[in-house]
Amino acid sequence: MKIIEAIDLKKYYTRGIETVKALDGVNFEISAGEIVAIVGPSGSGKTTLMNLISCLDNATQGVLKINGTDVTHLKEAQLIKIRRENIGFIFQQFYLIPTLTVKENIELPSIFANKKFPAEIINNTLKQLGLAGKENLPVKMLNSGDKQRVSIARALIDSPRLIIADEPTGKLENKVRDEILVIFKELAKRGIAIFIATHDLELAANADRIIHLQDGKIVSKAESDLYE
Amino acid sequence: MRLLKIAYKNIARKKIRSLLTIGGVAMAVAVLVSLLGFNAGYKMALNNDVDKMGYQVLVTAKGCPYEAATLMLKGGGGLRYMDADVYDRIVTDDRIDKITPQLATVKTIEGGGFTMYMGIEDSYTELKPWATFKEGKWFTSPEALEVIIGYEAAELEQRTIGDQIFIPDTREILTVVGIFERTGTQDDGVIFLPLKTAQKIFDLPDQLTGIGIKLKDLGQLSAFEEDLYDEGSIQVISLAQVKGTILNLISSAQILVTSVAIIAIFVAIVGVINTILMSVFERTQEIGVMKAIGAGNRQIFQLIWYETIIICTMGGLLGSLFALAGGSGVEYFVKRFLPFAPEGNLIYISPQLILFSLLGAIALGLFSGIYPALRASLMKPIEAIRSGE
Numbered sequence: 001m002k003i004i005e006a007i008d009l010k011k012y013y014t015r016g017i018e019t020v021k022a023l024d025g026v027n028f029e030i031s032a033g034e035i036v037a038i039v040g041p042s043g044s045g046k047t048t049l050m051n052l053i054s055c056l057d058n059a060t061q062g063v064l065k066i067n068g069t070d071v072t073h074l075k076e077a078q079l080i081k082i083r084r085e086n087i088g089f090i091f092q093q094f095y096l097i098p099t100l101t102v103k104e105n106i107e108l109p110s111i112f113a114n115k116k117f118p119a120e121i122i123n124n125t126l127k128q129l130g131l132a133g134k135e136n137l138p139v140k141m142l143n144s145g146d147k148q149r150v151s152i153a154r155a156l157i158d159s160p161r162l163i164i165a166d167e168p169t170g171k172l173e174n175k176v177r178d179e180i181l182v183i184f185k186e187l188a189k190r191g192i193a194i195f196i197a198t199h200d201l202e203l204a205a206n207a208d209r210i211i212h213l214q215d216g217k218i219v220s221k222a223e224s225d226l227y228e
Numbered sequence: 229m230r231l232l233k234i235a236y237k238n239i240a241r242k243k244i245r246s247l248l249t250i251g252g253v254a255m256a257v258a259v260l261v262s263l264l265g266f267n268a269g270y271k272m273a274l275n276n277d278v279d280k281m282g283y284q285v286l287v288t289a290k291g292c293p294y295e296a297a298t299l300m301l302k303g304g305g306g307l308r309y310m311d312a313d314v315y316d317r318i319v320t321d322d323r324i325d326k327i328t329p330q331l332a333t334v335k336t337i338e339g340g341g342f343t344m345y346m347g348i349e350d351s352y353t354e355l356k357p358w359a360t361f362k363e364g365k366w367f368t369s370p371e372a373l374e375v376i377i378g379y380e381a382a383e384l385e386q387r388t389i390g391d392q393i394f395i396p397d398t399r400e401i402l403t404v405v406g407i408f409e410r411t412g413t414q415d416d417g418v419i420f421l422p423l424k425t426a427q428k429i430f431d432l433p434d435q436l437t438g439i440g441i442k443l444k445d446l447g448q449l450s451a452f453e454e455d456l457y458d459e460g461s462i463q464v465i466s467l468a469q470v471k472g473t474i475l476n477l478i479s480s481a482q483i484l485v486t487s488v489a490i491i492a493i494f495v496a497i498v499g500v501i502n503t504i505l506m507s508v509f510e511r512t513q514e515i516g517v518m519k520a521i522g523a524g525n526r527q528i529f530q531l532i533w534y535e536t537i538i539i540c541t542m543g544g545l546l547g548s549l550f551a552l553a554g555g556s557g558v559e560y561f562v563k564r565f566l567p568f569a570p571e572g573n574l575i576y577i578s579p580q581l582i583l584f585s586l587l588g589a590i591a592l593g594l595f596s597g598i599y600p601a602l603r604a605s606l607m608k609p610i611e612a613i614r615s616g617e
Contacts, residue, residue, distance in 0.1 A: 056520060056610045077524070084522035095517040095613075099237040111230045112522035154521065 002065070003086075003162050003193040004030040004053060009062035011048050011216075022048040024216040025062070032161065035184060035194045037204035040213035049213065050197050054087060054164050055079040067161050084113045088155025092167035094147040096139040096154075102126070103135040106153045117157060125153045129183065145176035152183060163187065165196045169203050181206050231527065235534035238507070245503055246539060252499040253543025253589060254550055256492035261551035261577060261585045262558050263485050269576030274474060277570040278467045280413040282355035283326070283440035285449065286465045287314065287456065307332055309435040310462055312427075317459070318439070323452055326442040328352045331426045331435060335396045343381070344418045345395065347426025355440055359415065364389045364406030371424045376406035380416040393419075400429045414570075481562070493592065496543070500596040504536050508604045515604050516612025529605035536597030537590055544589025548582045 011023040023045045030036050040046050051057040052064055055071055056079075064072050067086050071079065088109075096105045103122060110117050126132050129149040134142070139150055148168065155163050165184075169177040181203065184194050188208075196207060204210050212220040239246045289308035315329045331347035349370070353359055362382075367374045377387055382404075387393070391404040402421060410416055427433050443449060453464045508515070515528060523531075551558075555575045562574060 051610050054520065056613075080519070080522060080524050083520065089517070089520050091517070091613075093513075095513065097234070097237075097514060099241050100234065104234075107230075108518070109522050111234075112518070112524065112527055158522075 001032045002029050003032050003034075003067055004028070004195065005063070005065040006053075007063040009049075009052065009064055010060045011045075011052060011057070012060045021216045023052070023059075026213075026216075026218055028211055028218060028221060030162075030193050030195060032191045032193055033188050034209065035188050035196065035207040036209045036211060037196045037198055037207035038211045038213060039198060039201070039204050044213040045216040046197050046213055048216075050164060050166060050195075053162075053195060054089065055082050084109065084158065086161045088158070088160035088163045090148070090151050090155050090163060090165040090168045092170040094144075094151045094171075096147060096150055098140040099138070101136050101138055102131055102142070102150050102153075105139055105150055106135075106157050108154060109158050113158060115158070121157070125156055128186075129153045129156075130179075144171050145173070145179070148172060148176070148180060149183075152180070156187070160192065162193045162195065165194065165198075167198055167200070168196060169198070169200055177203065231531050232534050232538075235531055236538055238511075238531075238535055239538055242507065245506075249499050249503040249539055250543045250546060253496045253540050253592065254546035256489070256496035256592075257544050257547025257585050257589050258550035258554070259485075259489045259492045260588065261548055261581060262555065262575060263482070263489050264581055264584075265551065265555065265575040265577040266485070266558070266562060267482065268578065268581070269574045270478065270570070271475070272576055273570035273574055274471055277413050278471050280356070280358065280411055280415070281440065281467065283328070283442045284446055284467055285441040285443065285452070286467060286470075287318070287439040287441065287462050288437065288465065290461055290463050307334065307437050309432060309437060312434040312436050314459060314462055315436060315439050318441075318456065321452070321455075323443055323445070323448050324441055325444040326351065326355050328355050328440045329423060329436050330438045330440060331423055331430070331432060332437040333426065333430045333432070337396070344414075345426065345430070346418050346420050347423035347430075348420050349423050352420075355442060356411075356415075358411055360409045362407045362409045364404070367405060367422045370422050371428070372405075372422055373400060373402045373425060374405040374421065375402045376408060376420045377404060378408050378416040378418045378420070379410040381419055382407040384417075395429065398429045497592060497596050500536060500539060500593070501599060503539070504532060504597060504600040505603065507535070508532060508600050512607065512612045512615045515607055516609045516615070519607070519609040520613065525605040528607075529601045532601035532604045533594070533597040536600065537593035540589045540593030540596065541586065544586045544592075547589070548577075548585055551585075552577055552582075 006026050006028050009023055009026040010021070013020040013022055026045075026049065038046055038049060048057075052059050053066070055066065055074075058074075059072050062072065063070055066082055069082060071082055074082065097108070100108075103126070106122060106125065107117065122135075123132070126135055129152055131146065131149055131153060134146065139147060142150065148171075163184075169180055172180065177200075184196075185206075188194055196203065198204055209221060211218055289310035291308045309331075312329065315327075318324070319327055328349060328351040330352075333345045333347075334342050335345065336342045350366070353366075362379060364376070367376070375393060377385075381387075385393075387404050387407065389404055389407070392401050393404060394401050402425075408415070427435060443452060449466060453466075456462065456464050518528065555573075555577060559574045
């Protein structure tokens with residue numbers, strides 16, 4: 001089942017009199033349960049592609065389907081609904097609310113979706129990510145590894161079809177990075193598509209596929225084994 | 229409800245800044261509550277003072293009518309006197325329900341201040357049925373060398389029944405035969421003596437300072453006043469007019485305090501907007517992330533609005549407490565500057581006033597929060613997230 005389908009996706013910006021082709025005709029697909037890493041130098045269009053797939057921005061041209069819905073020309077209110085129902089976010093900087101506890105941070109998406117998750121789901125998620133017993137701690141008291149685990153738990157809580165991770169291991173030690181990788185692989189086994197933007201080639205090498213972007217175009221869509 | 233909890237925790241993030249803002253709102257609310265409490269309290273105290281004079285009309289010697297009425301209410305020097313036969317001429321008027329003649333005299337006391345002595349007749353208690361005895365009884369005769377002391381005057385001078393008192397500038401020693409119960413009026417500070425005794429010892433034979441009259445029908449007041457115009461040496465003062473005039477006298481003080489309250493409220497609004505706006509700018513990335521993970525514009529608006537409302541509600545509660553706690557201090561201060569301060573509490577803070585002030589503080593929060601909440605809700609998630617990079 002295709003979770004992401006990009007067809008001739010373009011994003012152009014105007015800077016003064018110059019038109020910047022941040023993405024220039026990108027085509028790719030990601031299926032359920034697949035881990036795909038996107039790599040490329042700064043300015044290659046990685047962030048722009050992430051923003052489009054995250055439904056935080058609209059493409060200039062082309063078609064982008066998330067879980068079968070064409071999101072290319074949707075309005076902000078409709079994009080919010082797509083994000084709530086389909087996408088979980090993991091950021092390099094974690095972006096947790098420092099005044100809230102672990103549990104309250106994890107529950108945030110449910111508050112915005114006007115849902116209340118059963119305690120069982122929350123407890124299972126906490127347990128799965130090794131956060132059991134820490135649910136009532138303020139997140140500011142956690143170390144970086146635990147903060148990223150909370151960030152992953154927040155992304156997972158509403159059973160997304162797609163997880164978008166922007167440099168998820170950038171601030172973590174190698175040991176914690178490996179643990180996060182194991183978690184990603186387990187999530188993929190459950191059918192969640194994981195899209196990772198990273199400079200970390202070791203992390204990319206553990207993905208099922210790597211999309212290499214340069215100057216707004218895909219230069220390769222190799223199996224990650226080729227990078228090992 | 230859960231957004232409210234997040235909003236509360238956000239406020240606790242910068243404790244000192246939030247406390248200062250809450251303090252600003254509290255000061256504005258305290259000034260407002262004290263001002264409105266003063267408006268209500270002053271009118272009540274004045275009404276109580278005037279109503280407890282027992283009469284609606286005061287006949288005095290010609291002069292400034294309001295000065296005469298104020299002197300009757302509060303005491304002081306400069307009293308004017310009229311012939312007692314005026315009383316004999318008007319006492320037979322059918323329109324009169326009750327009437328009592330009075331002779332007031334003021335004597336300064338050592339160390340500053342003054343004592344008011346009031347010559348009265350039996351008819352005094354008919355007009356003031358609430359003037360009951362704490363101890364003792366009425367004068368034994370119309371010319372007895374006896375006094376009845378108001379509650380506060382007795383407390384102040386530590387007088388009991390049987391005590392002998394010396395009245396300054398006279399050669400007489402009078403015996404205390406009664407002490408009135410507290411009435412909550414200026415009468416509590418007065419020393420009463422029989423009218424004839426007062427005329428004799430103060431050397432004011434056949435003189436009066438006022439005649440208090442209660443008409444059978446207050447609608448006849450104008451006609452009654454007109455009939456007394458023929459009496460050249462006297463004037464008729466309606467106490468309703470006195471109330472209005474005294475309220476006018478303090479209105480300038482009220483305008484001043486109202487201006488201060490308006491400035492305080494304006495400063496509080498600016499303070500709240502500034503604090504919340506600063507907090508929104510500091511949390512730009514956080515707001516962007518909240519939008520990314522599913523928060524709608526309306527929810528972000530609500531979150532920021534709740535923060536403002538919580539700050540203002542806490543300020544409102546604290547301000548009301550300040551006003552309740554500091555009421556007596558404000559009253560002491562205000563009394564020193566007023567041309568006339570009635571007896572009793574000048575500041576009356578009712579539960580309704582507290583509720584009104586709280587609602588006012590919430591309204592202040594609703595208003596102050598609009599702009600910062602709108603700024604936050606209209607942020608574009610990508611730009612907000614990138615703002616800190």
